[in-house]
Amino acid sequence: MSKQTISRRQFVAVAGATGAALALGFDTLEALTAKVAPGRPAPGGWTPNLWLTVEPDGTVTIVSAKSEMGQGVWTAMPMIVAEELDADWSTVRVVRTPTNGKYRTGTGGSTSTRTSFTPLRQAGATARAMLVAAAAARWGVPAAQCTTEPGVVVHAASNRRATYGELAALAAQQPVPAGEVPLKDPSRFRIVGRSTPRLDIPDKVHARPMFGIDVRVPNMLVASVARCPVFGGSLRSVDDAKARAVTGVRQVVKLDAIERSLPARVAVLADDTWAAMKGRDALVVSWDPGPSGSYSTAAANAGYHGRVNDDGAAGLTASQGTVRAAGAGETLVEAIYEYPLLAHAPMEPMNCTADVRTDGIEIWAPSQSPDSIRTEVAQRFRVSPDAVTVHCTFLGGGFGRRSQTDFAIEAVELSKAAGRPVQVIWSREEDIRNGFYRVDGIQRMRAVLDAGGRIVSWEDRAVGPSLEAYAFPQRDNGEGGGRGGMGGRHFDAARPPQYDIPNYRVDMVFVPSPVPIWFWRSVANSQDGYCNEAFLDECVRAAGKDPVQYRLDMLGGNRRAQAVIRLAADKAGWGSPLPKGHGRGFAYYDYDGTLVAQVVEAQVGADGKVKVSRVVCGFDCGQLVNPDTVVAQVEGAIGWALSAALYGEITVVNGAVQQSNFTDYKVVRMNEMPKVEVHLVENHEAPTGVGEPGVPAFAPALLAAIHDATGKRIRRLPIGEQLKDRAAASE
Amino acid sequence: MPSYVLTVNGTRHTVSADADSPLLWVLRDKLDLTGTKFGCGVGACAACSVHIDGDLHRSCQWTIADAAGHEISTVEGLPNTELGRRIQQAWIAEQVPQCGYCQPGQLMAAAALLTATPHPTDSDIDDGMSDNICRCATYPRIRKAIHRAAANGAGEAK
Structure with a gap:
């Protein structure tokens, strides 16, 4: 994602903009909105730019352009603006505007703080400078003699003070400062970097309507949809007589598949959700499985093994030096690591509400990517983007799934067919079986260790479908993969080693698949952290070294990495004795600049069940914005990764997903959640991501702990039943 | 369509619905009590938890015909009791919710737990709270908030 900057011209251009109207057009989601949003200040108020409004009473309304899905942006983004504005935080309220093309609303890849930090600071600082200029003009003193306290401009020499609210109207008349306004020295931050109660939490604790599924639009129908279970299949026939006989059912609509978006479907529209679901269940549908009707993940996996061992041409390669076989006195370490398809299963089932009218299309979506919805709906339904309004609600979990647009396109299709507003609610079974994985x-x-145990040659040959080519067809490199390359922000496993290794070669062999694939919390890093770090533990053991010291030695030039590794190791008591039967494992992962070290303590019961008792995490994401939120995100990332490591697996047989609900797509619960200790590094480096980076290091640290406890190596996720017969587990 | 009398958070409602209508959808669609959440529809996630005659139940597994005539409490009724308010305050103090979607069910489960066991151990919390799924994995903070709510109620026993 490119850097966002706000030019002076944009500041001027938006000063009088009125594009940001009421955040949401219905009363039941009042909690989302404010009576006055940026662009519509009360008389005497001022909207200096896209990001904030100062009201005459001193209230500061700040826009959060990013989707709130639990990661805390609703609070963190306004904190950044308020910091440089020098606002009184108690007067700040937050609004989300409708998606109108003026904001970069996409929320994913742990990029919100990284990309917004500087532009939001500039927005706040510029407004502050104009408030100071207004005060200076009113008092006839040089602006340089004025300072600010929270919400107040002060001229100490004459002991005069004026609140931002009093100055708002006058500030609006000040020229926009030329060039970039100086920003605060981070050592003077008083909001950014201090744990701040999240502004969305009281509403969540009071269960106020705020999610997509809570949207109520007058005259709306509810839709429940039968979806072709086989990827790429089509509708053969449907008998809807029984469905139409269900009380409350109004309409049955057949919908064609949309490539890379939606399967063939039959939708039942009814007065309420239960009637729609009953109607859907009463449909008698015959599907044509189509060309993928014999696809299975087991056969695909066998194919991957063939391709990994044929050493044929790769779709993408990154290399350095020359990899080689083990020479005299050297040791070859080799292993194959495997990972399954995974579903997101956010707690709020997929849903969307749309109202297609002659004057435009209005959409209420729990979306990570409202801009994409606006653009794609405009293209698909042949209307101007300006005729499409997307209200982004709070999201009951996102994890990447809600950066897709399928659920919104479908709601528009159905509202168009019904001629009235329609809310589509997916069942959990549809979520699990018709997702993007x-x-x-x-x-x-493969690694070659020299006589001293150092890695002198490293090979990683990855085989599987290309997410980049699927997600960005325009970037298909003609080899079945994407052109994005490796390292840094990448979508396809694998990546070059994150350590100082003189010779390496990383090959990606792309195999097409009919299964829709998508971003999943931490994206390709979830595979890379697992494969690279789990295998590194094998190298460490083969070398007879200590996992922490071995990594420190390979990161000689990276003091921040070494520091976060030492932090986690020290806090965990690395090397101290553990109770019998317990094991300890270590992993480190550089997630696009966020440095994460984890120590996992685990034991394996006689029944083969893994119990993780403690996770200690060192975490360096640069400048912290809301530290308690960072801690919460790391806790959550570890729980997320634990679910995937223990249970997560989607299997496909005859082209259809076999799992259906939380009964057979298991996730961790309270009694399985370990004690998590998060230790944050405090510094003023450029901020990097928070929501995802806690994920990748967890699985390899857990597998190292299991090896430490039992001597068994797990090389296939999920762990599942592999430890049930511990004697049979492979070493 | 038959009609039923439901008592929800102390208020009587007369509702027309098919006998097999799940209480969950009656609450959400007919009574506009959207705090109770749909998560799985099969009783596996507990996002839809309510209290029926004081006991914890999953509203997706109760039909309106079953629920009629019983005292139903939903998350919207939580602030009506001292314990409910204490739990909500603890949830805010510990900054529990992330996405927040499962929290109504978590709160109702916590209220049932603390009613039965005013000072739960970690093991009691595991037993009382492990039906509820949270994909954000707010479990460590839920645990802390339950302990906090229990501590804040010490000696009051109202």
């Missing part, structure tokens, strides 16, 4: 694949890892 974390990609499956395998990686063959």
Whole structure:
């Protein structure tokens, strides 16, 4: 994602903009909105730019352009603006505007703080400078003699003070400062970097309507949809007589598949959700499975093994030096690591509400990507983007799934067919079976250790479908993969090693698949952290070294990485004795600049069940914005990764997903959640991501702990039943 | 369509619905009590938890015909009791919710737990709270908030 900057011209251009109207057009979601949003200040108020309004009473309304899905942006983004504005935080309220093309609303890849930090600071600082200029003009003193306290401009020499609210109208008449306004020295931050109660939490604790599924639009129908279970299949026939006989059912609509978006479907529209669901269940549908009717993940996995071992041409390669076989006195370490398809299963089932009218299309979506919805709906339904309004509600979990647009396109299709507002509510079964999945694949890892145990040659041959080519068809490199390359922000496993290794070669072999694949919390890093770090533990053991010291030695030039590794190791008591039967494992992962070290303590019961008792995490994401939120995100990332490591697996047989609900797509619960201790590094480096980076290091640290406890190596996720017969587990 | 009398948070409602209508959808669609959440529809996630005659139940597994005539409490009724308010305050103090979607069910489960066991151990919390799924994994903070709510109620026993 490119950097966002706000030019002076944009500041001027938006000063009088009125594009941001009421955040949401219905009363039941009042909690989302404010009576006055940026662009519509009360008389005497002022909207200096896209991001904030100062009201005459001193209230500061700040826009959060990013989707709130639990990661705390609703609070963190306004904190950044308020910091440089020098606002009184108690007077700040937050609004989300409708998606109108003026904001970059996409929320994913742990990029919100990284990309917004500087532009939001500039927005706040520029407004502050104009408030100071207004005060200086009123008092006839040089602006340089004026300072600010929270919400107040002060001229100490004459002991005069004026609140931002009093100055708002006058500030609006000040020229926009030329060039960039100086920003605060981070050592003077008083909001950014201090744990601040999240502004959305009281409404969540009071269960106020705020999610997509809570939207109520007058005259709306509810839709429940039968979806072709086989990827790429089509509708053969449907008998809807019984469905139409259900009380409350109004309409049955057949919908064609949309490539890369939606399967063939039959929708039942009714007065309420239960009637729609009953109607859907009463449909007698015959599907044509189509060309993928014999696809299975088991056969695909066997194919991956063939490709990993044939050493044929790769779709993408990154290399340095020359990889080689083990020479005299050297040791070859080799292993294949495997990973399954995974579903997101956010707690709020997929849903969207749309109202297609002659004057435009209005959409209420729990979306990570309202801009994409606006653009794609405009293209698909042949209307101007300006005729499409997207209200982004709070999201009951996102995790990447809600950066897709399928659920919104479908709501528009159905509202158009019904001629009235329609809310589509997916069942959990549809969510699990008709989703977009974390990609499956395998990686063959090879390392040559010299006599001293150092890695002198590293090979990683990854085989599987390409997410980049699926998600960005325009970037298909003609080899079945994407052109994005490796390292940094990448979508396809694998990546070059994150350590100082003189010779390496990383190959990606792309195998097409009919399974829809998508971003899943931490994206390709979830495979890379697992394969690279789990295999590194094998190298460490083969070398007879200590996992912490071995990594420190390979990161000689990276003091921040070494510091976060030492932090986690020290806090965990690395090297101290553990109770019998317990094991300890270590992993480190550089997630696009966020540095994460984890120590996992676990034991394996006689029944093969893994119990994780403690996770200690060192975390360096640069400048912290809301530290308690960072801690919460790391806790959550570890729980997320634990679910995937223990249970997460989507299997496909005859082209259809076999799992259906939380009964067979298990996730961790309270009694399985370990004690998590998060230790944040405090510094003023450029901020990097928070929501995802806690995920990748967890699985390899857990597998290292299991090896430490039992001597068994797990090389296939999920762990599942692999430890049930511990004697049979492979070493 | 038959009609039923439901008592929800102390208020009587007469509702027309098919006998097999799940209480969950009656609450959400007919009574506009959207705090109770749909998560799985099969009783596996507990996002839809309510109290029926004081006991914790999943509203997706109760039909309106079953629920009629019983005292139903939903998350919207939580602030009506001292314990409910204490739990909500603890939830805010510990900054529990992330996405927040499962929290109504978590809160109702916590209220049932603390009613039965005013000072739960960690093991009691595991037993009382492990039906509820949170994909954000707010479990460590839920645990802390339950302990906090229990501590804040010490000696009051109202």
